[in-house]
Amino acid sequence: xxxxxxxxxxxxxxxxxxxxxxxxxxxxxxxxxxxxxxxxxxxxxxxxxxxxxxxxxxxxxxxxxxxxxxxxxxxxxxxxxxxxxxxxxxxxxxxxxxxxxxxxxxxxxxxxxxxxxxxxxxxxxxxxxxxxxxxxxxxxxxxxxxxxxxxxxxxxxxxxxxxxxxxxxxxxxxxxxxxxxxxxxxxxxxxxxxxxxxxxxxxxxxxxxxxxxxxxxxxxxxxxxxxxxxxxxxxxxxxxxxxxxx
Amino acid sequence: xxxxxxxxxxxxxxxxxxxxxxxxxxxxxxxxxxxxxxxxxxxxxxxxxxxxxxxxxxxxxxxxxxxxxxxxxxxxxxxxxxxxxxxxxxxxxxxxxxxxxxxxxxxxxxxxxxxxxxxxxxxxxxxxxxxxxxxxxxxxxxxxxxxxxxxxxxxxxxxxxxxxxxxxxxxxxxxxxxxxxxxxxxxxxxxxxxxxxxxxxxxxxxxxxxxxxxxxxxxxxxxxxxxxxxxxxxxxxxxxxxxxxxxxxxxxxxxxxxxxxxxxxxxxxxxxxxxxxxxxxxxxxxxxxxxxxxxxxxxxx
Numbered sequence: 014x015x016x017x018x019x020x021x022x023x024x025x026x027x028x029x030x031x032x033x034x035x036x037x038x039x040x041x042x043x044x045x046x047x048x049x050x051x052x053x054x055x056x057x058x059x060x061x062x063x064x065x066x067x068x069x070x071x072x073x074x075x076x077x078x079x080x081x082x083x084x085x086x087x088x089x090x091x092x093x094x095x096x097x098x099x100x101x102x103x104x105x106x107x108x109x110x111x112x113x114x115x116x117x118x119x120x121x122x123x124x125x126x127x128x129x130x131x132x133x134x135x136x137x138x139x140x141x142x143x144x145x146x147x148x149x150x151x152x153x154x155x156x157x158x159x160x161x162x163x164x165x166x167x168x169x170x171x172x173x174x175x176x177x178x179x180x181x182x183x184x185x186x187x188x189x190x191x192x193x194x195x196x197x198x199x200x201x202x203x204x205x206x207x208x209x210x211x212x213x214x215x216x217x218x219x220x221x222x223x224x225x226x227x228x229x230x231x232x233x234x235x236x237x238x239x240x241x242x243x244x245x246x247x248x249x250x251x252x253x254x255x256x257x258x259x
Numbered sequence: 260x261x262x263x264x265x266x267x268x269x270x271x272x273x274x275x276x277x278x279x280x281x282x283x284x285x286x287x288x289x290x291x292x293x294x295x296x297x298x299x300x301x302x303x304x305x306x307x308x309x310x311x312x313x314x315x316x317x318x319x320x321x322x323x324x325x326x327x328x329x330x331x332x333x334x335x336x337x338x339x340x341x342x343x344x345x346x347x348x349x350x351x352x353x354x355x356x357x358x359x360x361x362x363x364x365x366x367x368x369x370x371x372x373x374x375x376x377x378x379x380x381x382x383x384x385x386x387x388x389x390x391x392x393x394x395x396x397x398x399x400x401x402x403x404x405x406x407x408x409x410x411x412x413x414x415x416x417x418x419x420x421x422x423x424x425x426x427x428x429x430x431x432x433x434x435x436x437x438x439x440x441x442x443x444x445x446x447x448x449x450x451x452x453x454x455x456x457x458x459x460x461x462x463x464x465x466x467x468x469x470x471x472x473x474x475x476x477x478x479x480x481x482x483x484x485x486x487x488x489x490x491x492x493x494x495x496x497x498x499x500x501x502x503x504x505x506x507x508x509x510x511x512x513x514x515x516x517x518x519x520x521x522x523x524x525x526x527x528x529x530x531x532x533x534x535x536x537x538x539x540x541x542x543x544x545x546x547x548x549x550x551x552x553x554x555x556x557x558x559x560x
Contacts, residue, residue: 016361017380029427100450115456119413119440122456203418203441212354213441216419219381221358 022218023227035214042210043231049127049206050193056132057139057192062178064136065143066169079140086137091198094134099126099202119203127199135192142184146177179250186243190236197232207231287339290366290496290503294335299345302328303359303368303495306350307446309469311389311492312370315533320348323527327388327514328369328494334510352444353419357381360495367496367507371466373421374493374558383504384493386511386554390546391463392486393422396452396471398479403459405484407435415440415457417448422461425487445470463490465528465541472537489546489559512554520551 023036033041067079086094099122103111114122150173158168200209211228215221287295294300304320305312311324336344351359351368359365360382374384397403403412406429416422418441430437440457442448449470452460460467464482471480494511496503514520521543526532528541 028424030431031427100454104454112455115454116413119438119456201443203443205441209418209441212419215354215357217377217424219357219377221355 016222017220018223019220020223022214022220022223025218028217035218038210038213039207039227039231042205042207043235045124045204045206046193046196046208047235049124049131049199049204050196053128053131053135053196054189054192056128057135057188060132060136061139062143062174064140065147066174068140068144069147070165083137083140086133087141091130091134091195092201095127095130095198095202098130099123102126120205123199123202123204126202127196127204131192131195131199134195135188138188138191139185142181142188143177145184146181147173149180150176176252179252180255182243182247182250186240186247189239189243193235193239194232288502289500291335291339291506293363294344294366295339295341297345298341298343299347300332300335301347301349301364301366302332303349303351303356303365303370304328305370306352307444308371308466309445309472310527310532310539311465311469321533322370323523324369324371324388324492324494326523326527327511327520328367330514330519331367331369331385331494331507331510334513335506338506353417356495360497363497365495366503367494369494371463371492372495373490374556375421375490375560376558378495379498379558381498383496383498383500384556384558385496385504385507386515386556387491387493387550388511389465389492390544390550390559391465391490391492392544393425393461393488393490394464394467394482394486395459395461395484396449396467396480396482397459399481401458403483406487409437409459410435411437412459413438413440413457414459414461415442415448415451416461417442417445420462421488421490422463426461429487446473449474461487465539468528468539468541472532472539473535477537491550491557491559493556508554508556515551515554 023039024034027033027035027038064079064082067075068083070076089097103114105111106114154172154176155168158172159165163171196206197208199206200212203209205213207228211224214224214227218224304325305322307313308322308324310322312320312322315321332344332346349359349365351365351370353372356365356368356370356372357378360368369385369388371389372378372384374387378384395403395406395409403409414426414437416426416439423439423441426437426439429435430439440451442451445462445466448460448462451457453474460470462470464486467482471477471482474480494507496507514523524543524547528539528543531538
């Protein structure tokens, strides 16, 4: 194949004269990906924990609402959800509010839409992990808590959740890795994260292979770091006597 | 028995090669050889570059560039003396088109691809098929008349285009404090403009007229501003394949100098076109007239 390799392209100043190199663009994209994924992950963990608990409570209404939430956010493709948040949501808001949002800095609009979209999508998946964690506990634990005179919320708080959360660390690792990879979808609304910067590099330098290889390596490194971090967490919160515990 | 038939085959092949030698004076190489060997050519096209290369309401590829590309295919078929040539169509995007040409998935791509010196390092370009100017589309009552009016405003352009590059450069050089939105295709750029996220959409003028023709009310929109650059569209082919390029160039030159190209132009830019039967009303510019008169493959930058 007739291809001109040119790895030096990353050190060239960009064609837009913004005092940056193409490598600088990649780092900007990497920072955006990390910032977006981490902020969405924090929201997803909190929301997912609440919804996951609600799915297991005896109150049928609360459990029903939580189930509906999970099914809605889990079953609509991520890309469609993103377009709904970015393109449709501002039109549904009262006109004044919608226009105010649309006039703000586009990077803020894109970041907020992406963050909310990723957070809610992932929270539905986290909720399922939390639910399965709680359901995997022997029923005796809940009954023991109640028999000791704890109220139901107290039983969740002091007996079931501390156990369940420690059990679901391995599947949560997968979700945490997924949120970084899913964040690439946000390039479709113009957010300049890692994947988008890779594509920009192709457009500006006509060196597609160098760009895509760099993006691939960056995602890989990012996920390796996350994986080792989560391994460490896993090793420290293992429940003795359970699978993988000492 | 076997020996005899083998020898027979050799003799037959020898005689055949003698007979065909004067016809095929030169050994075929590169893309022409590939087309001859496989009896098929793979064409790259766009999905929404109105009116250059796009899908009509029956999902058929149509457009100005596509029609020129089919003329080239006819010429290739005649050149190689093929009774039958399979035409494979492959949709490409601005992000993947160069790679697909390089790795052999696409032999020829005629859409709305600008011929520039950076791209020439990776791919070859045929004779130019169109010349555009990069301008602005805005609402009729927006008060935007030219590029300086955009200072401090939200402006949209399509990712991966020369307009994006020019706009970012202008923003840096003139400290205009524009917020630039890069949408993923022309349709999405126009949506961004239509929903009020941006006050103007910078793009190739012909494509702006194309988007205007799709709008709910075309009269709400107007194309304004001094062109920031002129760009030549060409068909993309693999680099360093002079034999193939010559066939493509000659075919295009013939269409252009014979007056046929002008008729094709009129069909796509001055008459109602699918899918909505709208007329772009985009008059033939002197720049385009010039390439029709003297076909060439020069880039503008």
